[in-house]
Amino acid sequence: MGQTSLILRLEMDHSRCSFGEVATAITEAGGDITSIDVIRPGKESSIRDVTVDAGDHGEKPFLEALKNVKGLKIVNVSDRTFLAHLGGKISIQPTLPIKNRDDLSRVYTPGVARVCEAIHEDPKKAFSLTVKRNTVAVISDGTAVLGLGDIGPYAAAPVMEGKAMLFKQLAGVDAFPICLDTKDTEEIIRTIKAISPIFGGINLEDISSPRCFEIERRLSEELSIPIFHDDQHGTAVVVIAGLLNALKVVGKRIDQVKVVVNGIGAAGVSICKMLLDAGVTLLVPVDREGAIVRGGRYDHPMWSWLAEQHQVQPEPGTLKDAIEGADVFIGVSRGGLLGAEDVRKMAERSIVFAMANPNPEIAPEEALPHVAVFATGRSDYPNQINNVLVFPGLFRGALDCRAKRISEPMKLAAARAIASVVTENELNDQYIIPSIFNEHVVPKVRHAVIETAILTGLAGRIPPDFR
Numbered sequence: 001m002g003q004t005s006l007i008l009r010l011e012m013d014h015s016r017c018s019f020g021e022v023a024t025a026i027t028e029a030g031g032d033i034t035s036i037d038v039i040r041p042g043k044e045s046s047i048r049d050v051t052v053d054a055g056d057h058g059e060k061p062f063l064e065a066l067k068n069v070k071g072l073k074i075v076n077v078s079d080r081t082f083l084a085h086l087g088g089k090i091s092i093q094p095t096l097p098i099k100n101r102d103d104l105s106r107v108y109t110p111g112v113a114r115v116c117e118a119i120h121e122d123p124k125k126a127f128s129l130t131v132k133r134n135t136v137a138v139i140s141d142g143t144a145v146l147g148l149g150d151i152g153p154y155a156a157a158p159v160m161e162g163k164a165m166l167f168k169q170l171a172g173v174d175a176f177p178i179c180l181d182t183k184d185t186e187e188i189i190r191t192i193k194a195i196s197p198i199f200g201g202i203n204l205e206d207i208s209s210p211r212c213f214e215i216e217r218r219l220s221e222e223l224s225i226p227i228f229h230d231d232q233h234g235t236a237v238v239v240i241a242g243l244l245n246a247l248k249v250v251g252k253r254i255d256q257v258k259v260v261v262n263g264i265g266a267a268g269v270s271i272c273k274m275l276l277d278a279g280v281t282l283l284v285p286v287d288r289e290g291a292i293v294r295g296g297r298y299d300h301p302m303w304s305w306l307a308e309q310h311q312v313q314p315e316p317g318t319l320k321d322a323i324e325g326a327d328v329f330i331g332v333s334r335g336g337l338l339g340a341e342d343v344r345k346m347a348e349r350s351i352v353f354a355m356a357n358p359n360p361e362i363a364p365e366e367a368l369p370h371v372a373v374f375a376t377g378r379s380d381y382p383n384q385i386n387n388v389l390v391f392p393g394l395f396r397g398a399l400d401c402r403a404k405r406i407s408e409p410m411k412l413a414a415a416r417a418i419a420s421v422v423t424e425n426e427l428n429d430q431y432i433i434p435s436i437f438n439e440h441v442v443p444k445v446r447h448a449v450i451e452t453a454i455l456t457g458l459a460g461r462i463p464p465d466f467r
């Protein structure tokens with residue numbers, strides 16, 4: 001699962017083996033040696049750290065192959081991804097040093113008491129005198145983590161920490177990961193409301209559907225800070241941005257394409273809604289049981305809503321039926337559901353966004369010969385359609401203008417802003433969406449969000465650069 005980079009610490013007995021044999025064993029097991037560091041040189045024996053790009057193989061084949069090299073001892077194996085997670089990925093820093101009693105009496109008691117009283121008199125001052133101004137909670141219950149499913153709150157933490165890192169590095173937003181040990185909708189709502197005073201916004205993450213819809217709706221109604229379920233709206237915004245540009249590449253219009261969306265969970269529902277808002281006229285939503293059809297009856301409230309939309313087609317069928325003749329496939333379901341034979345049946349110059357994480361619905365190697373534009377949610381292939389293009393800039397904008405909530409027009413403006421980062425000259429099948437490291441993404445999204453919030457009366461404050 002995913003690219004693995006291993007560091008193998010190897011002790012070689014030079015009278016019995018050579019580095020050539022070691023390198024051959026690693027290469028034959030499918031690895032690429034990317035660096036060699038001599039840790040302890042020596043005539044009779046030496047210790048080296050060999051860094052190996054292990055692709056999707058994991059460590060097992062290398063350990064097996066190296067066991068057969070006589071005179072070689074495997075001292076240690078470390079996975080660079082695990083090393084990057086040791087002790088967690090974020091920390092909290094004070095904004096000013098406390099060097100003496102004078103400093104202490106200002107930031108702590110007794111000085112702090114006057115600040116507390118000021119906020120008590122005017123709670124809005126919390127936005128200027130506490131971390132609320134710049135802090136977002138990234139909250140999950142661990143029930144729909146990436147495409148891994150319900151792996152619980154402890155296992156969800158590395159993803160939430162990763163989102164917090166990205167918030168800070170890309171947009172200067174202080175984000176704190178919170179993993180809740182409950183799956184009860186009411187308890188989640190109650191808990192988030194109870195911890196909300198310290199936060200300027202709430203980013204809900206990896207909460208399974210359909211509970212995520214109720215949790216988000218209730219919190220938006222009951223709190224006056226922005227509530228944003230990233231997997232729904234962040235994903236929908238980036239999909240629309242990518243689709244606007246992909247359609248330009250293939251020369252098709254949004255109102256003339258057949259779009260199949262597979263996986264009508266958190267991400268899929270929001271994507272379908274935004275596609276309809278953006279002008280799609282023929283939509284086939286598909287979940288495990290096959291197509292969700294116009295006129296169908298469903299227990300799921302959002303599926304019932306979809307069944308009432310005139311753009312949703314009425315014929316039942318499986319994913320394999322639906323994909324025939326489709327211009328666009330958007331997957332937010334599970335990895336490995338499609339093969340080359342399926343995408344071959346799509347219309348000419350088709351667009352495939354296979355966004356299940358960490359493994360896409362179809363591997364690029366299988367899809368690419370048959371489709372005109374291909375994208376995944378991953379950072380190790382071109383065209384990364386991932387909500388990381390959205391949430392940092394969107395919350396930067398929302399915090400800066402103290403938006404009361406995040407509206408549909410704000411989301412559409414963010415999608416157009418992301419799409420516009422790729423210029424007409426740059427646009428091609430390998431480059432429909434900017435990189436997250438493109439320095440224009442966050443400022444453009446921020447600008448679009450603030451401008452729309454001001455125009456629609458949702459801004460609580462006009463930031464200095466808009467005055």
Ligand SMILES: NC(=O)c1ccc[n+]([C@@H]2O[C@H](COP(=O)([O-])OP(=O)(O)OC[C@H]3O[C@@H](n4cnc5c(N)ncnc54)[C@H](O)[C@@H]3O)[C@@H](O)[C@H]2O)c1
Pocket residue numbers: 144145146147148206207208209230231232235262263264265266267268286287288289331332333334335337355356357358376377378385386387388
């Ligand atoms: N690239 C991105 O930015 C991005 C963003 C959000 C989600 N995702 C990925 O999309 C996937 C779904 O995320 P989510 O938050 O919507 O999860 P979710 O659990 O809310 O929804 C998943 C949906 O897929 C359906 N599904 C499962 N197996 C299926 C199958 N074989 N055929 C059709 N439908 C199937 C489920 O029934 C469910 O409705 C995950 O893999 C996630 O990692 C990617």
Ligand SMILES: O=C(O)C[C@H](O)C(=O)O
Pocket residue numbers: 145146147159206230231356357377386387388
């Ligand atoms: O975390 C990601 O990479 C994207 C998305 O939020 C997901 O759940 O897959």
Ligand SMILES: [Mg+2]
Pocket residue numbers: 146205206230231
């Ligand atoms: Mg997610």
